[in-house]
Amino acid sequence: MLAFIIQRLLQSILVMLTVGFIAFSLFNFVGDPVSLMLPPEATQADRDEVRKSLGLDQPFYVQFGTFLGNAVQGNFGISLRLGRPVSQLLVERLPATLELAMTAAVFGLLIGIPMGVYTALKRDKWTSKVLLTGSLVGVSLPNFLIGIFLILIFAVWLGWLPSFGRGETTAIGFWTTGFLTTEGLKAIILPAITLGFYPITLIMRLVRAEMLEVLRTDYIKFARARGLTNNAVHFGHALKNTLVPVITITGLQLGAIIAFAIITETVFQWPGMGLLFIQAVQFADIPVMAAYLCLIGFIFVVVNLVVDLLYFAVDPRLRVERSGSGGH
Amino acid sequence: MPDGRFIDICYHAPVTMKFSTLATALLFAIVTSIGVGAPAHAKTLRYATQDEPQTLDPHSANLAVANRLLSNIYEGLVFRDKDYKIVPWLATSWTQPDAKTWRFKLRPNVKFHDGSAFTADDVVFSIERALHPLSQLKVAVQGVERGRKVDDLTVDLIMREPNPVLLNHLVFFRIVSKTWAEKNKAAIPQNYKDKEETFSSRNSNGTGPFMLLERQPDVRTVIVENKTWWNRNSPERGNVSRIELLPIQSRPTRLAALISGEVQFVNDPPTQDVPRLKANKDIKIVEGQEARVQYLVFDTSRDELLYSDVKGKNPWRDLRVRQAVAHAIDVEAIKLKSMRGLSVPTGTIITKFDQGFSSDADKRLKYDLVRARELLKEAGYPNGFGVTLDCGNNAPAADICPAVAVMLNQIGIRVTANVMTIPNFFPKLQRADTSFYLLSWTSPTSDALYTLQSLVYTHGGDGVANASGDNNYGRYSNKDLDRLIDQFKVEPDMKKRDALIRDALLLLNRELPIVPLHRQIIPWAMSAKPGTDVTAIFPPNGTPYFFRFKIQ
Numbered sequence: 054m055l056a057f058i059i060q061r062l063l064q065s066i067l068v069m070l071t072v073g074f075i076a077f078s079l080f081n082f083v084g085d086p087v088s089l090m091l092p093p094e095a096t097q098a099d100r101d102e103v104r105k106s107l108g109l110d111q112p113f114y115v116q117f118g119t120f121l122g123n124a125v126q127g128n129f130g131i132s133l134r135l136g137r138p139v140s141q142l143l144v145e146r147l148p149a150t151l152e153l154a155m156t157a158a159v160f161g162l163l164i165g166i167p168m169g170v171y172t173a174l175k176r177d178k179w180t181s182k183v184l185l186t187g188s189l190v191g192v193s194l195p196n197f198l199i200g201i202f203l204i205l206i207f208a209v210w211l212g213w214l215p216s217f218g219r220g221e222t223t224a225i226g227f228w229t230t231g232f233l234t235t236e237g238l239k240a241i242i243l244p245a246i247t248l249g250f251y252p253i254t255l256i257m258r259l260v261r262a263e264m265l266e267v268l269r270t271d272y273i274k275f276a277r278a279r280g281l282t283n284n285a286v287h288f289g290h291a292l293k294n295t296l297v298p299v300i301t302i303t304g305l306q307l308g309a310i311i312a313f314a315i316i317t318e319t320v321f322q323w324p325g326m327g328l329l330f331i332q333a334v335q336f337a338d339i340p341v342m343a344a345y346l347c348l349i350g351f352i353f354v355v356v357n358l359v360v361d362l363l364y365f366a367v368d369p370r371l372r373v374e375r376s377g378s379g380g381h
Numbered sequence: 382m383p384d385g386r387f388i389d390i391c392y393h394a395p396v397t398m399k400f401s402t403l404a405t406a407l408l409f410a411i412v413t414s415i416g417v418g419a420p421a422h423a424k425t426l427r428y429a430t431q432d433e434p435q436t437l438d439p440h441s442a443n444l445a446v447a448n449r450l451l452s453n454i455y456e457g458l459v460f461r462d463k464d465y466k467i468v469p470w471l472a473t474s475w476t477q478p479d480a481k482t483w484r485f486k487l488r489p490n491v492k493f494h495d496g497s498a499f500t501a502d503d504v505v506f507s508i509e510r511a512l513h514p515l516s517q518l519k520v521a522v523q524g525v526e527r528g529r530k531v532d533d534l535t536v537d538l539i540m541r542e543p544n545p546v547l548l549n550h551l552v553f554f555r556i557v558s559k560t561w562a563e564k565n566k567a568a569i570p571q572n573y574k575d576k577e578e579t580f581s582s583r584n585s586n587g588t589g590p591f592m593l594l595e596r597q598p599d600v601r602t603v604i605v606e607n608k609t610w611w612n613r614n615s616p617e618r619g620n621v622s623r624i625e626l627l628p629i630q631s632r633p634t635r636l637a638a639l640i641s642g643e644v645q646f647v648n649d650p651p652t653q654d655v656p657r658l659k660a661n662k663d664i665k666i667v668e669g670q671e672a673r674v675q676y677l678v679f680d681t682s683r684d685e686l687l688y689s690d691v692k693g694k695n696p697w698r699d700l701r702v703r704q705a706v707a708h709a710i711d712v713e714a715i716k717l718k719s720m721r722g723l724s725v726p727t728g729t730i731i732t733k734f735d736q737g738f739s740s741d742a743d744k745r746l747k748y749d750l751v752r753a754r755e756l757l758k759e760a761g762y763p764n765g766f767g768v769t770l771d772c773g774n775n776a777p778a779a780d781i782c783p784a785v786a787v788m789l790n791q792i793g794i795r796v797t798a799n800v801m802t803i804p805n806f807f808p809k810l811q812r813a814d815t816s817f818y819l820l821s822w823t824s825p826t827s828d829a830l831y832t833l834q835s836l837v838y839t840h841g842g843d844g845v846a847n848a849s850g851d852n853n854y855g856r857y858s859n860k861d862l863d864r865l866i867d868q869f870k871v872e873p874d875m876k877k878r879d880a881l882i883r884d885a886l887l888l889l890n891r892e893l894p895i896v897p898l899h900r901q902i903i904p905w906a907m908s909a910k911p912g913t914d915v916t917a918i919f920p921p922n923g924t925p926y927f928f929r930f931k932i933q
Binding site: 082083084085086087088099100134135136137138197201204205208209212215216217218219319320321322324328329331332335336337 | 429435436514571578579582597598599600601627628629630631633634635637638640641642643802803804805806807808811
């Protein structure tokens with residue numbers, strides 16, 4: 054078990070190195086930040102001076118080496134755009150993104166699972182057909198469009214919810230949360246639905262397919278034969294057995310939600326890491342881009358690791374095989 | 382200032398929640414909610430904009446976004462009144478004892494936001510700070526060598542070279558408190574080498590009508606009225622006591638916030654939405670002409686263009702080809718289609734708001750395709766040629782660029798529009814790695830000199846006009862033009878100076894190294910609902926001076 058975790062962590066370092074290396078080799082194409090940092094009347098000598106002091110005159114592999122050396126010591130450099138340490142920026146932005154992603158994931162589960170169960174149990178009802186067709190829209194509509202529709206309906210027409218920002222936040226240590234104020238809670242609804250739209254539809258379809266599968270199995274028939282109530286059969290036996298793949302998919306989706314919050318954050322001016330990244334791209338702010346990409350790589354790796362460990366926890370066969378092969 | 386708007390889109394600042402700031406904000410909220418200390422007329426203006434400055438430092442960035450906010454916090458020796466005339470501000474009067482000296486009498490009893498007194502020391506210090514190599518505001522004190530304190534309320538500006546329009550420049554010269562800056566290690570505008578944040582980038586201490594209350598970059602910046610402002614009894618003063626600057630990058634979201642009443646003022650609504658906003662009775666649009674000109678530039682220096690299918694020669698070096706381009710551009714169509722009516726076609730690179738403008742020079746070559754084709758034929762290109770037009774991906778350039786390409790295709794010049802991201806576009810221009818480009822320009826000094834010496838003076842030329850040709854990426858060079866600019870730069874007599882500028886502008890019209898297209902009209906969108914009905918005045922530099930805003 055321990056060996057497995059260590060092996061996966063070593064793999065994750067390799068993944069992050071690869072992400073960082075590819076990112077750095079592409080940074081040559083995003084443009085020159087120095088031209089945006091200095092006044093237009095700056096001389097070529099001024100520009101060269103700043104470029105040199107930032108290490109931008111070095112070839113990319115040297116820049117990458119320096120970045121790695123500093124990153125190992127927890128120093129991701131200073132943002133060219135904001136003149137502040139990158140690690141500090143990311144720590145400030147992280148709570149906003151994580152709160153949004155978690156809320157979106159919770160929406161995905163709370164709305165997706167019941168809808169999946171419903172459409173599986175009442176597969177011939179017209180409401181199920183509407184939901185299924187609707188879910189196709191959810192899968193195919195781009196995020197930003199959903200966001201704009203929601204803003205139009207709930208902010209402009211109805212005036213119920215704010216169209217942008219995070220509302221009032223409260224600081225608890227380094228963490229700022231929007232969950233403790235009404236304003237903050239209202240502000241998270243639209244972005245979380247926007248970001249959660251895809252997971253909702255995905256989970257719904259997954260649960261439906263799994264439920265249909267499970268409902269055909271012998272033990273369900275047996276349970277019915279025992280005279281158990283419908284509720285006990287559907288929720289006590291069938292749903293429980295569909296949840297294993299759902300947990301896995303939700304876990305994997307969480308990584309994707311965090312990484313792809315960029316668009317939702319831009320539409321709703323949500324002050325998270327995604328918005329920071331977009332602005333870094335526009336400014337060619339290399340330290341921020343590098344740190345962000347590595348962080349996202351890290352989050353993906355960790356989520357995958359947790360999911361793998363969950364497999365161990367829920368599927369006894371895996372444990373048996375491992376210990377068996379180890380023992381003999 | 383080369384197109385602040387270009388750079389605008391790149392400038393943002395981080396989210397941060399300082400505990401002390403938060404505490405102050407909460408306290409303020411409580412105090413105002415129970416009505417203690419809040420004057421009866423207290424009015425809050427919530428203001429959404431695409432970008433906010435990434436720094437509040439008064440001298441580190443010369444960008445429209447920074448100017449919009451900082452002009453409300455910091456002040457200069459002189460200012461512009463409602464009619465855009467220069468008026469005394471922190472200086473009450475000035476004289477020129479000799480050719481190399483300007484002597485300013487300072488206004489007594491002016492206080493910085495932290496309560497300290499404003500004196501000549503602060504002026505001398507701010508000049509030094511603005512002239513620092515890492516300052517972007519050197520142009521605000523162009524020609525000045527240093528400041529010299531005479532007494533507490535008298536200061537001399539010692540000139541390195543004469544600057545007849547020094548006052549125009551000084552409008553943008555922001556004065557910061559010396560003791561405050563030194564105490565907080567912010568004596569220089571910014572410092573990349575020490576890898577730490579400069580204090581002045583998130584704090585401020587000016588003398589202006591508003592003071593900083595809260596700064597959460599990318600979330601909100603709050604400024605509140607300075608109750609000890611020296612000019613509180615000005616007849617121009619409105620009634621806004623608190624301004625919340627809310628950056629909203631996404632255009633539809635920004636307008637949604639305005640329409641839903643979450644914000645009352647948007648200074649950059651997308652042009653295509655302006656007609657729809659005008660139809661909404663709760664919204665009003667204030668349109669103003671901005672002192673910014675959109676123009677095309679040819680590479681007139683190379684013997685062979687970098688991005689063209691003509692080999693062995695440079696078609697742009699033939700005046701007839703440049704004239705053909707000018708004839709082929711239907712600037713009215715650009716106004717109608719690309720700009721949705723929000724432009725004023727022009728034939729000259731400076732605007733009527735700038736010193737030296739002359740209507741004689743504001744003449745375009747007629748839109749005439751037949752003449753354009755004839756000219757091309759005479760120049761030896763009966764079948765035209767291919768060339769690449771470079772432009773930034775910002776509005777409105779990204780819309781104008783393809784329109785120009787289509788128009789020139791009609792006379793056989795096969796233009797490929799190359800629309801690039803800003804961080805790639807500017808460095809490409811700075812390397813002069815272009816054959817043909819579209820750019821816009823505004824002179825923060827409202828004077829022809831800065832524009833002409835930057836855009837058309839010989840690049841790197843060693844004439845009197847220093848910092849010459851810095852933005853002359855077509856590398857146009859004309860000895861006669863250089864001589865005219867050298868002359869008017871030091872001409873103290875305004876009449877003679879204006880005549881020289883006129884000659885220079887007419888020469889540009891004859892030679893056409895650049896083809897001006899139009900000045901932009903900038904719409905401001907604001908609430909017209911009773912109770913939050915905003916009254917605003919648009920100055921040609923596009924800066925909202927909030928102390929003149931009214932909410933009814």
